[in-house]
Structures are given as C-alpha cells and as structure tokens.
Amino acid sequence: MNLEFSNKKISGILSVVPSHCVKFLDEIDNYGFSREKCLNLQKVMRFNERRIVEGNECGSDLALFGLEYLIAHGKLKKDEISALILITQTPDHFMPPTSSILHGKLGLGEEVLCFDINQGCTGYLYGLLQSFMLLESSLKGKVVLLNCDTLSRRACPQDRNIYPLIGDAGAITIVENTDDNNEISLNIKTDGTRSHWLIIPAGGFRMPSSEKTREVKTLPDGNRRSDDDFYMNGAEIFTFIMTDVPAEMKEFFQSTSLKMEEIDYFMFHQPNRFILDKLAKKAQIPEEKMPSNVVEKFGNSSSASIPVAICHNINQIILKKKLNICMVGFGVGLSWGTLTMSVGPLDFCELIEK
Amino acid sequence: MNNLNAILDILKQIRPEFNFAESKDFINEGLLDSFDIVTVVSKLEEQFGISIDGEDVTPENLKNLATLEDFIRRYLDKNES
Numbered sequence: 001m002n003l004e005f006s007n008k009k010i011s012g013i014l015s016v017v018p019s020h021c022v023k024f025l026d027e028i029d030n031y032g033f034s035r036e037k038c039l040n041l042q043k044v045m046r047f048n049e050r051r052i053v054e055g056n057e058c059g060s061d062l063a064l065f066g067l068e069y070l071i072a073h074g075k076l077k078k079d080e081i082s083a084l085i086l087i088t089q090t091p092d093h094f095m096p097p098t099s100s101i102l103h104g105k106l107g108l109g110e111e112v113l114c115f116d117i118n119q120g121c122t123g124y125l126y127g128l129l130q131s132f133m134l135l136e137s138s139l140k141g142k143v144v145l146l147n148c149d150t151l152s153r154r155a156c157p158q159d160r161n162i163y164p165l166i167g168d169a170g171a172i173t174i175v176e177n178t179d180d181n182n183e184i185s186l187n188i189k190t191d192g193t194r195s196h197w198l199i200i201p202a203g204g205f206r207m208p209s210s211e212k213t214r215e216v217k218t219l220p221d222g223n224r225r226s227d228d229d230f231y232m233n234g235a236e237i238f239t240f241i242m243t244d245v246p247a248e249m250k251e252f253f254q255s256t257s258l259k260m261e262e263i264d265y266f267m268f269h270q271p272n273r274f275i276l277d278k279l280a281k282k283a284q285i286p287e288e289k290m291p292s293n294v295v296e297k298f299g300n301s302s303s304a305s306i307p308v309a310i311c312h313n314i315n316q317i318i319l320k321k322k323l324n325i326c327m328v329g330f331g332v333g334l335s336w337g338t339l340t341m342s343v344g345p346l347d348f349c350e351l352i353e354k
Numbered sequence: 355m356n357n358l359n360a361i362l363d364i365l366k367q368i369r370p371e372f373n374f375a376e377s378k379d380f381i382n383e384g385l386l387d388s389f390d391i392v393t394v395v396s397k398l399e400e401q402f403g404i405s406i407d408g409e410d411v412t413p414e415n416l417k418n419l420a421t422l423e424d425f426i427r428r429y430l431d432k433n434e435s
Contacts, residue, residue, distance in 0.1 A: 037368065037393075040393060040396075041389055041392070041393055044392055044393055044396040045389070045392065160387070160389055161387050161388045161389060219384065220383070220384025221384040221385070221386065221387040221390075222384075222387070223387055232388070233388075234387060234388020234389070234391070235381050235386075235388055235391055235413045235416075236413065237388075238388060238391065238408075238411055239409075239411070239412045239413065241408075242407075242408035242409040242411060243409050246409070274392050274396075275408070278407070278408030278411070279408060281405075281407070281408070282407060282408050282409060
C-alpha cells in the first residue's frame with residue numbers, strides 16, 4: 001500500500017540500550033559447535049557483542065528510562081505529549097496496554113491518547129505511519145512513538161539461529177506537524193501466508209504455555225528450543241529478504257518523487273551484517289550510505305533497530321543538517337516496507353545506556 | 355579437486371557428523387541450519403572466487419549436492435563468459 005504525507009517531521013530520536021553487555025565468544029559453549037566453527041561464523045556474521053536486559057526487565061522499562069531522561073533534560077515536556085504509540089512484541093502483560101502503564105507512570109493527562117501495536121522489524125515504519133495519521137487529524141501537540149522489545153527473554157540461549165543475533169532496546173521518536181512541506185512516501189506490504197516463519201508458537205491463547213510447551217527439545221539440525229521460544233525459519237526468511245525486499249524497494253522508487261541517488265542514508269532494519277551486505281549489493285547501495293554495524297555492537301533489536309542505527313551512526317550529522325533518509329523494515333508478519341522523508345536538523349539524537 | 359568434491363569438502367568441514375552425499379534435501383532433513391547456510395555461502399565464495407547474489411541463496415539452490423554443483427557451475431560459467 002502506497003501512502004503519502006506532508007507537513008510532518010521527526011524532531012528528535014533517543015535510543016536506550018541496556019548496560020548489560022554479552023560477548024559472542026563467551027557464549028559459544030551454548031551452541032554445540034566447535035570453537036573453530038564459531039570463530040568462522042563470527043567472521044562471516046561479524047558477531048561481537050550485544051546488549052540484553054537482565055532478569056525481568058521489560059521493554060517498557062527502557063522506554064520509561066528514556067522518557068524520564070528527556071523530561072529531566074528539558075527535551076520533552078509532559079504537557080506537549082498528545083499521544084503515546086507503543087510498538088512491541090514483548091508487552092508487560094496481555095492486558096492492559098503497555099502504553100497505558102507508561103501513561104500512568106509518567107502521570108500524563110487524560111486527554112493523552114495511548115495504544116499498543118504488535119509489530120516487529122517493520123515496526124518503526126508502522127509507528128511512523130500511525131504517528132502521521134494521527135497528526136493528519138485535529139490532534140495538537142507531539143506524538144511520542146515508542147519502539148521497545150526485549151526478545152532476548154523469549155529466545156532459547158541454545159538456539160544458535162536466533163540467540164547470538166538478539167539485542168534488546170527501546171527508542172523514542174518525537175513526531176509532529178511542521179509548516180515545511182516535507183514530502184513523505186511510504187509503502188508497506190504484508191503476506192500473512194508466511195506468518196509462521198517468524199513466530200513464538202506458545203504462550204498466547206492458541207497454544208497456552210504449559211509444561212510441555214516449555215520443554216526444550218533438540219531439533220534435527222542440533223539446535224535446541226521450546227515452543228515458548230522465538231522461532232525463525234532462517235532459510236526461508238533469508239530468501240524473503242533477498243527477493244521481496246529489493247523488489248519492493250525497486251517498485252517504491254519507481255513511484256516516488258525522491259530518487260535513490262538523492263538519498264543521503266539508507267537506514268535498514270539491522271538483522272545481521274551478512275544479510276545487509278548482500279542486500280546493499282543487490283539494491284546497488286554504496287556501503288558508506290548504508291550502515292550495517294548495529295548487530296555486532298548492540299544486537300538486532302527488532303523495531304528499535306532503525307532508530308538505534310540512526311543514533312549510533314549519523315547522530316552528529318542529523319543534529320546539524322537535513323538529510324534525505326530511506327528507511328527499510330522487514331520481518332514478522334511477514335511485513336516489509338520502505339519510507340522516505342527528510343529528517344533533521346533534530347532537536348536531539350542520542351543513544352544512552354540504562 | 356573437482357567441483358563436486360570441493361563442495362562436499364566444505365559441507366563436511368561445516369557439519370562433519372552428516373552424510374551429505376546421501377541426503378536429498380539438506381535443509382528439510384536438518385543437515386544445515388540458517389547459520390550453516392551463511393557459512394556454506396561464504397566458503398563457496400572463497401573456494402570458487404565468486405560473489406553469490408543474496409537472491410540466489412535459496413533452499414532450492416542449496417537443496418542437495420546436485421543442485422549445489424549446478425548452482426556453482428552457473429556462477430563459474432557466468433564468470434568465464
């Protein structure tokens with residue numbers, strides 16, 4: 001679906017990562033591979049370190065920490081907030097919405113609209129889409145978009161297809177109206193027939209969590225996980241990313257006024273460096289325009305990975321000048337999409353640790 | 355070493371516990387997981403001096419020894435032409 005917006009802007013981005021840092025080389029005994037094989041995998045995927053939460057810490061804790069940081073530093077005022085949109089796959093509870101919990105903890109007014117959206121690696125685009133749509137209405141003030149996930153808590157530490165990739169993070173993006181005619185183009189696609197390729201099978205109402213679903217099993221390929229854990233059909237997801245994503249991008253740029261050559265930075269969701277290198281080559285994007293260094297430093301933090309990539313790589317530039325940014329998300333759903341807009345100079349763009 | 359033996363050698367290095375020569379479907383029979391696939395692709399690129407397009411890294415091309423050999427042959431032919 002192609003959507004166009006104008007007179008909207010991102011005015012600030014804050015990313016929050018847990019201070020708890022784990023290193024791939026410290027975890028290799030979990031994966032049942034030889035050390036030599038793990039080192040080879042590290043070379044190909046550039047695994048190094050990542051940030052994950054400890055104990056029962058939730059995505060909303062990262063978001064709350066960031067919101068309080070912004071308020072304490074005068075970068076966001078409570079009475080400016082008109083809406084909290086929270087994108088997560090790891091809510092505090094099934095009910096109430098996690099955005100409502102944050103609303104209560106922040107002490108926001110009754111007029112502030114709150115809702116959660118269950119989305120993954122395309123979630124930054126979904127969140128911006130919802131923000132723009134709200135701002136098209138009579139809503140006044142700022143929309144606070146929160147992308148936060150702690151999927152490390154739902155990945156089996158012995159699943160080498162998932163666990164070495166996963167990072168946890170929260171991101172806060174302030175979206176508001178502007179008099180500038182900032183043309184925004186967005187295209188998002190969905191294919192629910194492949195939704196079982198990225199799934200946490202148990203723990204919902206279709207397959208409630210039980211002793212049986214919590215049992216960690218050894219699979220034919222040697223990996224281990226339970227039905228309560230995050231599962232990825234890695235081979236098929238790889239094919240999906242390499243075929244559907246570049247095809248959608250090509251279609252997108254055929255219909256948008258902003259051309260690929262005019263894009264200053266391509267900020268992709270960050271699954272791993274191997275995939276991003278292949279995608280950049282396929283889409284003919286120069287390496288220097290497409291950062292791919294997030295997984296080796298922080299891990300793949302689902303819908304927060306695009307703001308983390310922005311804060312980690314181009315914060316000093318985007319604080320000072322306007323950039324044409326292309327954002328590309330792909331993952332759970334399956335869903336995938338592309339968004340182009342001008343971003344900057346931002347009021348803040350920072351990555352902090354909790 | 356011919357192409358087939360070189361491919362088999364790479365596969366054995368990655369998963370010495372499996373008999374790849376007898377498998378008809380490496381992925382569905384559980385001989386290769388997704389990180390193995392990444393390692394296989396990287397080793398094939400190194401061994402044959404080719405750069406494999408991401409869109410060609412499909413379960414069909416990596417299904418068994420015959421499909422892999424055919425896959426590599428296509429790349430080598432492309433490089434020669």
